[in-house]
Amino acid sequence: MLTYSFENRGKESLYTWLYRCMKDDILSGKLVSGEKLPSKRSFARQLGVSTLTVENAYALLQTEGYVSSLPKKGYYVADIQPAFHRSQPGAVSAPDSVAVSFGQPEEQQFFADFSSNQTRKENFPFSVWTKLIRRVMTEQGENLLKNSPGGGILPLREAIAEQLREFRDMQVSPEQIIVGAGTEYLYGLLIQLLGFDSVYAVENPGYQKIWKIYQAHGVACRYIDLDRSGMQPELLKVSGANVIHISPSHHFPTGITMPISRRHELLAWAGEEEERYIIEDDYDSEFRLSGKPVPTLQSIDQNGRVIYINTFTKSLASTIRISYMVLPASLLARYRERLDFYSCTVSNFEQYTLAAFIREGHYEKHINRMRNNCRKKRNLLLDAIARSPLSALVSISEQDAGLHFLMHVNTKLTDEELTKRAAEKGIRLTGLSYYFHGGEGQSRSAHTFVINYSNIDENRIEEAVERLYQALHFSVDEVALPC
Amino acid sequence: MLTYSFENRGKESLYTWLYRCMKDDILSGKLVSGEKLPSKRSFARQLGVSTLTVENAYALLQTEGYVSSLPKKGYYVADIQPAFHRSQPGAVSAPDSVAVSFGQPEEQQFFADFSSNQTRKENFPFSVWTKLIRRVMTEQGENLLKNSPGGGILPLREAIAEQLREFRDMQVSPEQIIVGAGTEYLYGLLIQLLGFDSVYAVENPGYQKIWKIYQAHGVACRYIDLDRSGMQPELLKVSGANVIHISPSHHFPTGITMPISRRHELLAWAGEEEERYIIEDDYDSEFRLSGKPVPTLQSIDQNGRVIYINTFTKSLASTIRISYMVLPASLLARYRERLDFYSCTVSNFEQYTLAAFIREGHYEKHINRMRNNCRKKRNLLLDAIARSPLSALVSISEQDAGLHFLMHVNTKLTDEELTKRAAEKGIRLTGLSYYFHGGEGQSRSAHTFVINYSNIDENRIEEAVERLYQALHFSVDEVALPC
Numbered sequence: 001m002l003t004y005s006f007e008n009r010g011k012e013s014l015y016t017w018l019y020r021c022m023k024d025d026i027l028s029g030k031l032v033s034g035e036k037l038p039s040k041r042s043f044a045r046q047l048g049v050s051t052l053t054v055e056n057a058y059a060l061l062q063t064e065g066y067v068s069s070l071p072k073k074g075y076y077v078a079d080i081q082p083a084f085h086r087s088q089p090g091a092v093s094a095p096d097s098v099a100v101s102f103g104q105p106e107e108q109q110f111f112a113d114f115s116s117n118q119t120r121k122e123n124f125p126f127s128v129w130t131k132l133i134r135r136v137m138t139e140q141g142e143n144l145l146k147n148s149p150g151g152g153i154l155p156l157r158e159a160i161a162e163q164l165r166e167f168r169d170m171q172v173s174p175e176q177i178i179v180g181a182g183t184e185y186l187y188g189l190l191i192q193l194l195g196f197d198s199v200y201a202v203e204n205p206g207y208q209k210i211w212k213i214y215q216a217h218g219v220a221c222r223y224i225d226l227d228r229s230g231m232q233p234e235l236l237k238v239s240g241a242n243v244i245h246i247s248p249s250h251h252f253p254t255g256i257t258m259p260i261s262r263r264h265e266l267l268a269w270a271g272e273e274e275e276r277y278i279i280e281d282d283y284d285s286e287f288r289l290s291g292k293p294v295p296t297l298q299s300i301d302q303n304g305r306v307i308y309i310n311t312f313t314k315s316l317a318s319t320i321r322i323s324y325m326v327l328p329a330s331l332l333a334r335y336r337e338r339l340d341f342y343s344c345t346v347s348n349f350e351q352y353t354l355a356a357f358i359r360e361g362h363y364e365k366h367i368n369r370m371r372n373n374c375r376k377k378r379n380l381l382l383d384a385i386a387r388s389p390l391s392a393l394v395s396i397s398e399q400d401a402g403l404h405f406l407m408h409v410n411t412k413l414t415d416e417e418l419t420k421r422a423a424e425k426g427i428r429l430t431g432l433s434y435y436f437h438g439g440e441g442q443s444r445s446a447h448t449f450v451i452n453y454s455n456i457d458e459n460r461i462e463e464a465v466e467r468l469y470q471a472l473h474f475s476v477d478e479v480a481l482p483c
Numbered sequence: 484m485l486t487y488s489f490e491n492r493g494k495e496s497l498y499t500w501l502y503r504c505m506k507d508d509i510l511s512g513k514l515v516s517g518e519k520l521p522s523k524r525s526f527a528r529q530l531g532v533s534t535l536t537v538e539n540a541y542a543l544l545q546t547e548g549y550v551s552s553l554p555k556k557g558y559y560v561a562d563i564q565p566a567f568h569r570s571q572p573g574a575v576s577a578p579d580s581v582a583v584s585f586g587q588p589e590e591q592q593f594f595a596d597f598s599s600n601q602t603r604k605e606n607f608p609f610s611v612w613t614k615l616i617r618r619v620m621t622e623q624g625e626n627l628l629k630n631s632p633g634g635g636i637l638p639l640r641e642a643i644a645e646q647l648r649e650f651r652d653m654q655v656s657p658e659q660i661i662v663g664a665g666t667e668y669l670y671g672l673l674i675q676l677l678g679f680d681s682v683y684a685v686e687n688p689g690y691q692k693i694w695k696i697y698q699a700h701g702v703a704c705r706y707i708d709l710d711r712s713g714m715q716p717e718l719l720k721v722s723g724a725n726v727i728h729i730s731p732s733h734h735f736p737t738g739i740t741m742p743i744s745r746r747h748e749l750l751a752w753a754g755e756e757e758e759r760y761i762i763e764d765d766y767d768s769e770f771r772l773s774g775k776p777v778p779t780l781q782s783i784d785q786n787g788r789v790i791y792i793n794t795f796t797k798s799l800a801s802t803i804r805i806s807y808m809v810l811p812a813s814l815l816a817r818y819r820e821r822l823d824f825y826s827c828t829v830s831n832f833e834q835y836t837l838a839a840f841i842r843e844g845h846y847e848k849h850i851n852r853m854r855n856n857c858r859k860k861r862n863l864l865l866d867a868i869a870r871s872p873l874s875a876l877v878s879i880s881e882q883d884a885g886l887h888f889l890m891h892v893n894t895k896l897t898d899e900e901l902t903k904r905a906a907e908k909g910i911r912l913t914g915l916s917y918y919f920h921g922g923e924g925q926s927r928s929a930h931t932f933v934i935n936y937s938n939i940d941e942n943r944i945e946e947a948v949e950r951l952y953q954a955l956h957f958s959v960d961e962v963a964l965p966c
Contacts, residue, residue: 019656056648056654060654060656065812118629118630120628121624121625121628124627124628126624129620130616130617130620133613133620134617137612137616141604141609144607144800144802145601145602145603145604145607145802146601146802147600147801162496171539173502173543181664181668181804182826182828184826185668185828192699195701196700196701216821217679218679317627318628318630318826319627319628319631319830319831320830320831321826321828321829322830333548339699341692343665343667343801343804344804345664345665345667345668345804346664347804347805347833348803349802349803350830350832
């Protein structure tokens with residue numbers, strides 16, 4: 001007989017507790033598909049709760065598809081498939097981390113996750129941020145409740161403009177800056193601005209989320225292959241695209257920095273016809289570890305065809321959603337005409353806090369600290385690999401820019417097999433092939449992994465490398481012949 | 484000779500100071516259209532600054548369109564038109580409040596603004612909110628930096644589900660709830676979910692922003708006239724629409740509450756064919772001042788065709804951007820498949836704070852306080868009108884639900900003229916006709932104003948009514964004959 005104890009439910013309501021117990025039993029297979037559930041009234045009597053409690057629990061289970069009801073027959077356990085596989089934003093789930101519950105995945109805990117873009121607690125400036133929020137709450141009072149202009153509050157836009165002038169050599173007026181809740185939101189806004197009839201060219205390989213956003217908006221998207229300098233102009237020209245979306249400072253995931261000659265080529269392409277635009281995604285340029293940064297396309301553009309985008313989600317925290325774009329004059333006028341009615345998607349409270357954080361020099365200090373931290377981690381990791389027998393199996397590239405490098409594994413095994421073996425040792429890897437659209441690039445890029453080290457615990461680096469070696473330590477016939 | 488002093492620039496950089504001085508002179512007409520500006524080098528020498536400073540200032544002015552350059556000729560003052568007219572989100576600007584500066588309108592300060600939806604400082608629970616943020620920063624630590632599921636953090640979704648169960652009698656599982664940065668953002672997400680080929684029916688009159696969002700996404704939009712019960716099913720049926728976007732609890736701006744019979748009619752319409760959906764926008768149901776609330780469409784929907792949307796921007800603060808929608812099971816599956824890759828647009832810090840605010844009962848207390856406050860203001864305002872000679876000129880309707888009522892003025896004057904006269908007395912009004920699409924409804928609704936009283940200073944009510952009387956106190960031949 002089906003029964004549950006309500007003893008350990010703590011503060012949870014009776015019906016959600018019951019719902020959760022039953023859901024667990026359905027997912028674990030204790031309650032099997034097709035099984036008839038007791039009637040609400042009898043079940044309630046037996047459990048010592050009200051009929052309404054059972055009714056609410058059944059209703060929830062039904063809403064979520066765990067049970068189904070037949071008129072005049074009663075409730076039955078539904079046929080459950082673990083269909084809803086969720087992944088972390090910006091990361092790939094290991095093949096075995098299938099979510100068992102809707103919306104709240106039970107992620108596998110990895111010893112070291114080389115896929116994650118999350119900020120580590122010790123890297124977030126908690127005490128300064130808390131102090132500033134408090135001050136903003138006291139000092140700004142009424143201003144916090146005044147509707148922000150659609151593009152963001154002026155003090156934040158001024159701070160960003162100053163920042164761009166100082167660190168990216170860009171002459172931008174605050175009025176050109178549009179602040180929004182993450183670059184994903186801004187991409188959507190740009191599609192509305194540049195039109196649903198535009199054809200968008202993206203980098204292949206590239207950041208999959210960008211592709212998905214264009215797809216979700218139903219616009220035409222062309223996947224343009226890269227050479228060593230980035231997006232290839234010849235392929236671009238025959239693609240029919242009029243907007244390109246690129247990350248010239250540091251391409252993800254290959255790490256390519258677009259040389260100045262290619263930048264001018266692309267700018268020239270944009271200048272050739274009306275309505276050609278370049279979206280310049282500068283998502284992690286703050287983290288460049290060595291060398292002089294190449295000037296942004298925005299700063300050398302003569303024709304007003306570049307939209308510059310950057311974000312604080314990488315440099316501050318992925319969970320504080322603040323990004324911005326810089327519109328050229330022509331698009332600014334169009335934005336005002338068509339999209340200015342939108343409310344800014346970032347809360348005033350966080351806009352004022354970030355403005356103070358930048359203006360008072362905390363942001364600069366924070367970035368320097370983060371950059372040193374990243375450099376240190378990268379060096380520790382590269383050093384550990386060099387000292388490990390793993391070094392005989394892999395080769396490293398693109399280690400100078402940003403938050404990740406590439407690791408090529410000298411093997412015949414598939415990426416799927418390698419990822420699985422690593423996961424078994426508690427290491428999460430993402431193959432470069434994941435970032436390719438279509439087959440050829442995927443096979444060319446096999447055996448190469450994107451090693452995101454910014455989120456790794458320093459103290460685990462040594463052991464992570466050892467585990468990686470254990471995972472990738474193949475039998476001789478699995479090793480690829482030198483080519 | 485053109486010259487500027489840099490004495491009072493404080494901490495501002497030389498070039499932005501120069502840019503601002505010149506911009507002011509262009510806007511004020513001191514520098515006139517077509518006037519040639521001094522060359523960079525000579526101007527720099529004369530001002531005692533570097534050529535780079537002048538260059539940067541000119542570049543900024545050019546970017547913003549204040550000056551233009553002719554190759555080998557130099558810089559000229561451009562022909563400036565005050566084209567960029569910004570309005571407050573959700574409100575209409577009075578005709579004379581044309582912005583003179585891009586992006587930062589110099590709004591006319593009104594003695595009483597009956598158009599604004601901003602939260603007043605005394606209505607925002609500053610001390611509780613500050614306390615909770617501080618606690619969340621300490622207690623949640625690491626959780627704050629863990630990427631939120633796309634739909635929002637579970638504690639917030641649980642708190643909202645509980646809230647809906649208790650106050651709206653809705654059985655909703657947390658997993659059905661998608662949290663986003665404002666309803667405007669969620670509308671965009673819904674278009675991606677329901678398709679760019681869908682035809683959307685909106686209420687006429689209605690909230691213009693909703694229309695603009697559909698337009699900005701390039702989707703087909705039908706404007707369906709209302710009768711006393713809301714959207715008319717006969718007109719809906721011949722419109723070809725498959726999605727309707729309505730606010731049945733309290734229609735804006737007419738204040739209509741859709742009776743239960745019409746609700747069932749619309750639900751039946753949705754059930755007749757696949758891919759028919761109803762977006763139920765419940766934006767201010769918390770503020771209902773009297774009477775029993777009618778059940779939501781979501782709670783009586785048998786076919787999983789209703790998407791329920793609500794927001795905290797009305798009930799908490801318009802500048803904290805947190806809203807949510809409740810998806811029916813079928814759309815939830817589609818959302819997971821197509822849109823689950825999106826990061827949540829609300830910062831974790833505010834999600835956790837709001838979750839605690841609701842869970843610990845502060846939200847309920849806050850709403851009760853706000854509701855009492857609104858009722859008090861409404862009564863003070865209605866009472867002041869009744870005691871004023873204004874009462875002979877106007878009639879009031881729809882005073883029981885939400886944050887505004889309608890005021891009909893017995894006159895032959897146009898709405899434009901009435902708005903202008905009120906503005907001259909420091910009173911901002913918005914005509915009901917503003918919310919109509921197309922001519923007929925506009926003329927039918929003439930002389931009626933939407934009186935939003937939630938943002939009015941209690942102590943100004945008496946004088947605001949007196950000023951309104953002064954503004955609307957026409958000569959005899961301006962009064963309309965009784966009809």
